[in-house]
Amino acid sequence: MEQRIIAIVFCFLLLQFSPTHSNTVCIIGSGIGGASVAHFLRQYSAAYHPSPSPIAQINMFERKGVVGGRMATVTIAGETFEAGASILHPKNYHAVNYTKYLDLQLKKPKSSDDSLSLGLWDGHKFVYKTFNSKSKLPIVQRLVSLANSIMMFLRYGFSLFRMSSFVEVAVNNFLRYYEGFNSRPVFESVEEMLKWAGLYDLTTQTLGEELVKAGLSPLLIQELVTVITRINYGQSVNISGFAGAVSLAGSGGGLWSIEGGNWQMAAGLINRSDVLLHLHEEIESVSYLGDVYVLNSTQGKSYNCGVTVVATPLDELNIDFNPRISIPPRKLQHTHATFVRGLLNPAYFGLNSLSDIPDLVGTKESHDVPCSSISILKKHENDMTYKVFSRETMTDALLDNVFSTRKETIKINWAAYPHYHAPEKFAPFILDNQHLYYVNAFENAASTMETSAVAAENIARLILSRLSQGVGLSSLDLKRVGRDPSELHTEL
CATH class of the missing domain: 3.90.660.20 (Protoporphyrinogen oxidase, mitochondrial; domain 2)
Structure with a gap:
């Protein structure tokens, strides 16, 4: 009986997984960090790889009923x-x-x-x-x-x-x-980014x-x-x-x-980034099954994602990661x-x-x-x-x-x-050496709306760069995506 149940579950998973999942990004958290990741993924992939886009769908999960995170x-x-x-x-x-x-x-x-x-x-x-x-x-x-x-x-x-x-x-x-x-590389760690x-x-x-x-x-x-x-x-x-x-x-x-409120930045970026937003849906587990991440929510639903981005502090959350991840303890x-x-x-x-x-x-x-x-x-x-x-x-x-x-x-x-304590220790941007990313790793350096956006922009570049190298997608020349700094300061 046990073997039969396992076989049924295995067949169900096989039916659920398809090649399109590698192009699906799931973002946990709808604050400025998560919204910025979605924005820059759309901006950079659309500008330099318009068809087909390396990012097909973006799912965003927010446990509360409103977006914005710590902007309220x-x-x-x-x-x-x-x-x-x-x-x-x-x-x-x-x-x-x-x-x-x-x-x-x-x-x-x-x-x-x-x-x-x-x-x-x-x-x-x-x-x-x-x-x-x-x-x-x-x-x-x-x-x-x-x-x-x-x-x-x-x-x-x-x-x-x-x-x-x-x-x-x-x-x-x-x-x-x-x-x-x-002149600015893609950073795979907070330490590298700061140095x-x-x-x-x-x-x-x-x-x-x-x-x-x-x-x-x-x-x-x-x-x-x-x-x-x-x-x-x-x-x-x-x-x-x-x-x-x-x-x-x-x-x-x-x-x-x-x-009217700084939260409107997050709301606007989410609306403009063609995001499928799931409000009142908390992710309780993230499992990596070889070529896809399965996210299970408190609503009893499962989502298959090629890339998963954690854009909320993990310190007081109870997300079950399988395989387990390791980050420095932090209050x-x-x-x-x-x-x-x-x-x-x-x-x-x-x-x-x-x-x-x-x-x-x-x-x-x-x-x-x-x-x-x-x-x-x-x-x-x-x-x-x-x-x-x-x-x-x-x-x-x-x-x-x-x-x-x-x-x-x-x-x-x-x-x-x-709670800052020198010398700081940093969680990795890449939590599992695959495609599980952590925007809030940068917060141990400083925590502001802008530092979250800066970290998110690097995460978006990191995702696109690593997808192009490891998943067989056409190469994105991220070295040429940036503009002159003076242009960046005035317009998108």
């Missing part, structure tokens, strides 16, 4: 705000290109944001506060901004310029990933160690730098140097987002985002008036501090909408101490990014 919005007080990945750098060229390609509207910071006040809180008092003005006159705002720049220089000195130089070097090295294919751009060494030491080496003062590292890393990565200056440089770059000027840093419509309690901060509380409260690394930051998202007529970042959930009792009034509260627990 929340609605509070009738308005929509970014709840996850929220800011983009002006030199995030893939994101810039996506925005133009999809005809999305940019949302830039208001000019008044330059005069927003900042306070560094140690759990008992503000150790540093900038000036603020209620005046909306541009000249007053410029004067306040100038006064704050002078005050910051008096406190931190030339270390500010050394910090800027440190970030600039890292950003310029990162820009190499936008070069044309004639080529001169970024690998930054992952072997902590940010604190790198900044001491760069000549920054201990005061700047303990205060301003720590505040920035706590806001952007929920961690201290003990994160690795490259992740720290990315975090510091995310505190600069010219930052932007997408009007994810959970960030609790709490959105509150109400008013802060000045007494909690040792102040007498609400107006004395800075617009952005950054915090030092201390056990006495229950949150990483508190920022004003919107000022209403009688109250405000705030966003609070913390490493642990903010209990209602704690929130009632921090806020004098709360009309509406929304709490979100994000498995946001890796």
Whole structure:
């Protein structure tokens, strides 16, 4: 009886497998990484191998009911705000290109944001506060901004310029990933990718160690730098140097987002890439059977794929891989985002008036501090909408101490990014030496929307290159796919 069942299953599998499966790509995850893989697979294969395409079908699986992954919005007080990945750098060229390609509207910071006040809180008092003005006159705002720049220089000195130089070097090295294919190879490992751009060494030491080496003062590292890393990565200056440089770059000027939500980049790329999207369908097992991957879902369905791409962190998922895969153990840093419509309690901060509380409260690394930051998202007529970042959930009792009034509260627990620890160890891009790929291996270097897109672009090239070499498809000359870097920065 047992042999008969095995024979029936074997015949069923034979009937299911066909040559077309080698041209089917299955992507697990619909965030910016998965959406970017689909986009670049279509772009590169269509441009240089239009008929027949080496990629026939792309299946994408999303366990939730919406696409976007860690890009999501929340609605509070009738308005929509970014709840996850929220800011983009002006030199995030893939994101810039996506925005133009999809005809999305940019949302830039208001000019008044330059005069927003900042306070560094140690759990008992503000150790540093900038000036603020209620005046909306541009000249007053410029004067306040100038006064704050002078005050910051008096406190931190030339270390500010050394910090800027440190970030600039890292950003310029990162820009190499936008070069044309004639000068940029396909990378089979994260280490190789980082070493080529001169970024690998930054992952072997902590940010604190790198900044001491760069000549920054201990005061700047303990205060301003720590505040920035706590806001952007929920961690201290003990994160690795490259992740720290990315975090510091995310505190600069010219930052932007997408009007209506950054998740629209993922949604638009998926729509434009002729993807068969499976929402509410979680993949629970991936089995390689010699020439095809069989993906089984929680819906009781099976899918046959020639190529499988994991575009979601594996660290807290329970996907059963057969044969088993091996990746370095990694913890994810959970960030609790709490959105509150109400008013802060000045007494909690040792102040007498609400107006004395800075617009952005950054915090030092201390056990006495229950949150990483508190920022004003919107000022209403009688109250405000705030966003609070913390490493642990903010209990209602704690929130009632921090806020004098709360009309509406929304709490979100994000498995946001890796918990960085230098020297970093990286999972492989290719998980099984065949066609099982892992976009999020790059996250141990740095985790942003743009780094996900950069890693995804390399994965797409890697897939096409290896398919052409190992599956008998006509060769794709990926060396000639790239354009001049200046063209890449302006259009797709």
